[in-house]
Amino acid sequence: MTAMSPTERSMFNIEAFLRSRGNAKATLDIDEIVLKDDIGDDEKMALIQQTIQPLIKKADPS
Numbered sequence: 001m002t003a004m005s006p007t008e009r010s011m012f013n014i015e016a017f018l019r020s021r022g023n024a025k026a027t028l029d030i031d032e033i034v035l036k037d038d039i040g041d042d043e044k045m046a047l048i049q050q051t052i053q054p055l056i057k058k059a060d061p062s
Contacts, residue, residue, distance in 0.1 A: 005041075007041040007044070007045060010045070011030070011034055011044070011045075011048065014030060014048060014052060015027055015030055015031070017052075018030065018052070018055070021055075023055060026051060026052065026055055029051050030048055030051060030052075033047045033048055033051070034048075
């Protein structure tokens, strides 16, 4: 087994956050982004941030 890159580790942590909150649609959306091989890691992270930003705002109690 190879070590995860920082980007892969970030994506794993994001998925864990979504799974812990039972958000299957967002988890599937992120899985789809992660599996794309026609875009680079930077673009993947930007798309993932766009996907999770509303969820993070919603989960933030402040």
